[in-house]
Amino acid sequence: MSEPILQVRDLVKHFPVTRGVVFRRTIGHVRAVDGVSLDLHPGETLGVVGESGCGKSTLAQVLMRLTPPTSGTATFEGQDLFAKRGADLTAWRRDMQIVLQDPYTSLNPRKTVGDVVGEPFDIHPEVAPKGDRRRRVQELLEVVGLNPEHIRRYPHQFSGGQRQRIGIARALALRPKVIVCDEPVSALDVSIQAQVLNLLSDLQREFGLAYLFIAHDLGVVRHLCDRVAVMYLGSIVETGTAEEIYTRASHPYTQALLSSVPVPDPSLRGRREAIRLEGDVPSPADPPSGCRFRTRCPKAAPVCAEDPPALEVRDGTDHPAACHFAAPPHLVRAD
Amino acid sequence: MTVAASHLLEVEDLHVEFGQGRDTASVLNGVGYHVDEGETLAVLGESGSGKSVTAQTVMGILDTPPGRITGGSVRFRGEELLGADPERRRMLRGESMAMIFQDALSALNPVYSVGFQIAEQFRFRRGMSRKDAMARAAEMLDLVRIPNAKQRVREYPHQFSGGMRQRAMIAMSLALDPELLIADEPTTALDVTVQAQIMELLDELRRERGMGLILITHDLGVVAEVADRIAVMYAGRIVEHTDAATLYAHPGHPYTRGLMDSVPRVDDVAGAALRPIPGLPPSLSAIPPGCPFHPRCAHAEDVCAAEVPLLRELGGDHQAACHFAERFVAEDPDRPTTHEVVSR
Amino acid sequence: MTEPLLAARPADTEPEPEPDAAEVSGLWTDAWRQLRRRPLFWVASVIILVLLVMAFFPSLFTSIDPRATDLAGSGSEPGPDAIFGRDLQGHDVFARAVYGAGPTLAVGVLATLGTVLVGALAGLLGGFRGGWQDSLLSRFAEIFAGLPFVLGGIVILTTFNPPGQPVPESRLIFQVVTTITVLSWPIAMRIMRAATITAKQQDYVKAARALGAGPLRIVFRHILPNTLAPVLVYATIQLGAFIGAEATLSFLGIGLKDPVVSWGVMIAESQDRVAQIPHAILFPAGFLVVTVLAFVMLGDAVRDALDPRGR
Incomplete structure (x- = not known):
């Protein structure tokens, strides 16, 4: 396999919890991201899945250099990502872009679509000469399937799916190598979501993009991603190829997650194995000792409370999982 | 008053408009469905299809203005509700029909304890004392499987997690033992593991109490797992209605089929292509003539x-x-009817 | 990175621009195009223009000396001699109202500008930077917000103008404006700060940062246009209030005083004789109402024009 374009090691992001207005004091830390390592190769899609509060969006923010990490390293094409400053940082931003979740708040309501998609060229004037920008913006709109004549319209004149396309055009403007997609389709209707997913696939093929695809919808991730990392309370609990995760998940959390996803096929009703987790995700400000999943885990044993399991390949499995009792799922269900 | 043959709830040819003049949006254009005791009717549709407006009209909580009910009928146990005395409708709400919403956090008042809000119903509609009502509220929380209900009854909404808030909402809606529960996207804001818990809870409660459940959702997976019958809505109309097994195996409307081809599934074989529906849903103030779906x-x-x-x-x-519904039901050409199940 | 995004594209598919698509477009040009179509804007502008002309060239509107007293005609009704009548001192009410436009508008407009500029800048800074800078500014603002207006006005103005000394008109106006600004900016700051914090958290700001936009660009291109609306509403309402505040200071004898005329001074002078000489208070009050209304209309029109969703 090629060298990873993005390499993340032991990334940690803690947010202080403060009290008081005049005299702020820190009373604890939210461990949003707590030791995440991952590799992203050129042209591939790495899915990061997890439920709300698992830290997947914080991971995106840190990797986009929107918020500083607490510790850990990341390299982009071999260069230290967190050491980049000034012109170096600005230049790097051309290579890595982000598509955000909410198509309603991610576009400035007071700017025309032309301004929104053209802003990357204002910030990086070296990419497109001034006279060329209008044409470039119109090309971008066409690439994402919008009418290039609508360059003077405002975001509110577009539907949610079209706005998401505008957001994608903006991310695409600087011809990045990596696009972080932070829940890009979760706010869209089913029929529109499929259009945007297909667009993302097409763009990947056309421009050789690598996607770090963050989502909570396991169906979407299955559809789009080559490899998958499953996050729970700030850590990756299982990682592997899409095939490995979706057919041979070995971490009890991944198994429960997969069995919780409703499948649109009534003939399977009652025939799929249901692993129902009890309760809710614990607060990331006060995570359980040892394995973070143990409080909801059907397999939990005393060792889980003491010894945090490493993310590694264990006997009987073919990909890394952070569970002392990692094992392939029970075989079977339907005929 | 109760006609023996009538359904628990029957909606017929409902028309609702919003706005005035050229901007008039025809939100409902002849919606009809029915639900009986003990069954689950799923109303499936994307945003703007009118699924929530129908529910609000049934409940009598549609804001008028801007909404305008321009025709149709809503009958509860044979009793016409449209045009009924507002006092009568208010009495029916809670007692006979109740509703839960997507956003349980904003549906609960942050300044009162969860128990207090549930107890209110017992106090004002059942005339219970404060103490008895709180005790009943704790029982309700227990019913929706909130652990330590006796302690948690005094806690405030912000102290509850998302899933627990939705449970509390369900407890509140079931307090007066309604015969019909309308759940408007009850799990959309929740994580899958919690969504599965809530859907199971709703299903159990429906069975135990023999109540009719109208489940409004956009999620084809949720529908497939719990619905007895399904009504698919598009541009303010019901475009297809049948039992769950038939709908998924032999969809008769190209929109239904398009939806199914648009959903990326966890049990998909790798690389399965999505076949999205092209275009956008129509603007409700300019619904295309003929079949509203024909441009797509x-x-x-x-x-x-x-x-x-x-x-x-x-x-x-x-x-x-x-x-051409017959054609689609019959042929169903290149569509694999069942996906491979995850098993090895 | 300069090759076209798409491989060769046949020339004939090159999209035609929309018929009205001018090369320049954006919030401000679109807003101006929108404004020009609003009758409300033109009505407000004409009124304000007339008032400004009146402020700078009062002699164009009346040849009567506003300071000339005709004690014999004290309190006389409107008539051919004095179209708005005379006040208790026998001043011509119309002439005084015309000559009062200048100081009144100067105080109202400048105090509004001062309040909004100082407040908005502080709010923008505090809201955008957050942290200790925000805490410091907010606490500072609370101190000023805690000062009672009248007491604060008395302290400031008597400190700079010991009683009994004559003060030049322009200096007095400047002092009154400063006093009002110093005592009122915290409210503008709070409004701006809240709007800034809301705008800062929007995803479009995040997207701009991800593109490498610097703080200035984020503040001026993304945050400011989305925070103007509430400040504009506040400013147009405050304009009237500030003209009233000026009257309060005048009534206490520490604001504008003879020979400077202002509508506030006129209203203050005549208010205890409303029953006997109603016209002496009605006419300046009428001028005041029309002025405030014109600015409110202007603010409304500008706010609407700056919101693309309203078009």
Whole structure:
């Protein structure tokens, strides 16, 4: 396999919890991201899945250099990502872009679509000469399937799916190598979501993009991603190829997650194995000792409370999982 | 008052408009469905299809203005509700029909304890003392499987997690033992593991209490797991209605089929292509003539732009509003009807 | 990175621009195009223009000396001699109202500008930077917000103008404006700060940062246009209030005083004789109402024009 374009090691992001207005004091830390390592190769899609509060969006923010990490390293094409400053940082931003979740708040309501998609060229004037920008913006709109004549319209004149396309055009403007997609389709209707997913696939093929695809919808991730990392309370609990995760998940959390996803096929009703987790995700400000999943885990044993399991390949499995009792799922269900 | 043969709830030819003059949006254009005791009717549709407006009209909580009910009928146990005395409708709400919403956090008042808000119903509609009402509220929380209900009854909404808030909402809606529960996207804001818990809870409660459940959702997976019958909505109309097994195996409307082809599934074989529906749903103030779906339909012919297809019976209690429904039900050409199940 | 995004594209598919698509477009040009179509804007502008002309060239509107007293005609009704009548001192009410436009508008407009500029800048800074800078500014603002207006006005103005000394008109106006600004900016700051914090958290700001936009660009291109609306509403309402505040200071004898005329001074002078000489208070009050209304209309029109969703 090629060298990873993005390499993340032991990334940690803690947010202080403060009290008081005049005299702020820190009373604890939210461990949003707590030791995440991952590799992203050129042209591939790495899915990061997890439920709300698992830290997947914080991971995106840190990797986009929107918020500083607490510790850990990341390299982009071999260069230290967190050491980049000034012109170096600005230049790097051309290579890595982000598509955000909410198509309603991610576009400035007071700017025309032309301004929104053209802003990357204002910030990086070296990419497109001034006279060329209008044409470039119109090309971008066409690439994402919008009418290039609508360059003077405002975001509110577009539907949610079209706005998401505008957001994608903006991310695409600087011809990045990596696009972080932070829940890009979760706010869209089913029929529109499929259009945007297909667009993302097409763009990947056309421009050789690598996607770090963050989502909570396991169906979407299955559809789009080559490899998958499953996050729970700030850590990756299982990682592997899409095939490995979706057919041979070995971490009890991944198994429960997969069995919780409703499948649109009534003939399977009652025939799929249901692993129902009890309760809710614990607060990331006060995570359980040892394995973070143990409080909801059907397999939990005393060792889980003491010894945090490493993310590694264990006997009987073919990909890394952070569970002392990692094992392939029970075989079977339907005929 | 109760007619023996009537359904628990029957909605017929409901029309609702918003706005005035040229901007008039026809939000509902003849919606009809019914639900009986102990069964689950799923109303499936994307945003703007009118699924929530129908529910609000049934509950009598549609804001008028801006909304305007311009025709149709809503009957609860045979009793006409549209045009009924507002006092009577208010009495029915909670006692006979109740509703839960997507956003449980904003549906709960942050300044009162969860128990207090549930107890209110017992105090004001059942005349219970404060103490008895709180005790009943704790029982309700216990019913929806909130652990330590006796302690948690005094806690405030912000102290509850998302899933627990939705449970509390369910407890509140079931307090007066309604016969019909309308759940409007009850799990959309929740994580999958919690969603599964809530859907199971709703299903159990429906069975135990024999109540009718209308589940409003956009999620084809959720629908497949719990619905007895399904009504698919598009542009303010029911475009297809049948039992769950038939709908998924033999969809009669190209929109239903398009939806199914658009959903990326966890049990998909790798690399399965999505076949999205092209285009966008119509603006409700400019619904295309003829079949509202024809501009996005791959099978549209001239008649589709000219004539509005009525919801017609295809046999076996399966109705679809498409001129060529029989063809789609019968042939179902290249679509794999069952996906491979995750097993090795 | 300069090759076209798409491989060769046949020339004939090159999209035609929309018919009205001018090369320049954006919030401000679109807003101006929108404004020009609003009758409300033109009505407000004409009124304000007339008032400004009146402020700078009062002699164009009346040849009567506003300071000339005709004690014999004290309190006389409007008539051919004095179209708005005379006040208790026998001043011509119309002439005084015309000559009062200048100081009144100067105080109202400048105090509004001062309040909004100082407040908005502080709010923008505090809201955008957050942290200790925000805390410091907010606490500072609370101190000023805690000062009672009248007491604060008395302290400031008597400190700079010991009683009994004559003060030049322009200096007095400047002092009154400063006093009002110093005592009122915290409210503008709070409004701006809240709007800034809301705008800062929007995803479009995040997207701009991800593109490498610097703080200035984020503040001026993304945050400011989305925070103007509430400040504009506040400013147009405050304009009237500030003209009233000026009257309060005048009534206490520490604001504008003879020979400077202002509508506030006129209203203050005549208010205890409303029953006997109603016209002496009605006419300046009428001028005041029309002025405030014109600015409110202007603010409304500008706010609407700056919101693309309203078009």
